[in-house]
């Protein structure tokens with residue numbers, strides 16, 4: 001039995017759990033345990049799939065989860081990893097070098113493996129929305145904020161920020177700052193992510209442009225906390241920078257764990273290109289398996 005295939009992209013790590021290889025029972029408790037870096041295998045999240053045996057020409061569905069057990073609408077890094085998993089598991093000309101579609105709860109994404117050996121993958125991340133209702137974002141009074149969530153004043157712990165919110169399958173809040181740092185992300189990230197004005201919580205990006213085509217970014221994710229890189233976040237920040245007039249159609253997003261190339265077409269379609277690699281293939285040891293079985297039994301008894 002192969003319980004997990006572990007991948008990483010710029011230090012953002014996910015476990016592919018493929019139901020064709022394991023009897024792992026998905027539940028928030030089981031996900032939290034497996035993702036726990038001390039008691040479990042350790043990961044920022046889980047990519048569970050394919051949900052059905054993949055066939056050429058048919059979108060391949062998967063479910064994505066954050067390490068806290070919550071649903072993770074769409075992970076840019078995760079989709080690149082899952083594409084590489086398919087390339088390894090389903091070698092065939094419909095995967096290698098061709099475009100195929102990954103289906104997530106937040107919509108379909110076209111992916112293309114540019115170089116399987118180097119782990120280079122391109123993903124179409126869609127056309128993001130700046131509509132406050134899509135994020136969703138509320139006013140200070142708790143009523144829906146109407147209109148576009150661009151240059152919105154946000155008070156965090158008495159500090160006055162100006163943020164731009166983006167929905168691209170996940171909610172994101174982009175904060176332009178003079179100096180992004182892990183310290184800043186760790187200090188303000190959790191407060192913005194769980195701010196009462198974001199009823200679905202939000203991922204948070206602290207960004208600074210270096211000229212018009214390079215961005216420095218620090219990310220704090222809802223559901224996983226501080227991460228060294230995030231694909232969906234890189235896309236959201238690039239779209240926000242474009243909206244704010246800070247960049248053009250192509251930007252290199254540099255995060256502490258590594259870089260990604262983001263392009264934005266004239267009509268707003270976002271394409272992400274980056275690397276990912278497999279780091280381990282493994283099975284749960286009996287003790288972990290017993291704990292997982294107990295969680296499943298306790299859940300069934302509730």
Ligand SMILES: N[C@H](CCC[C@H](N)C(=O)O)C(=O)O
Nearest residue numbers: 075076077170221230231232
């Ligand atoms: N925590 C996020 C998604 C993680 C996406 C990220 N890791 C990526 O690479 O895109 C959420 O629930 O909205």
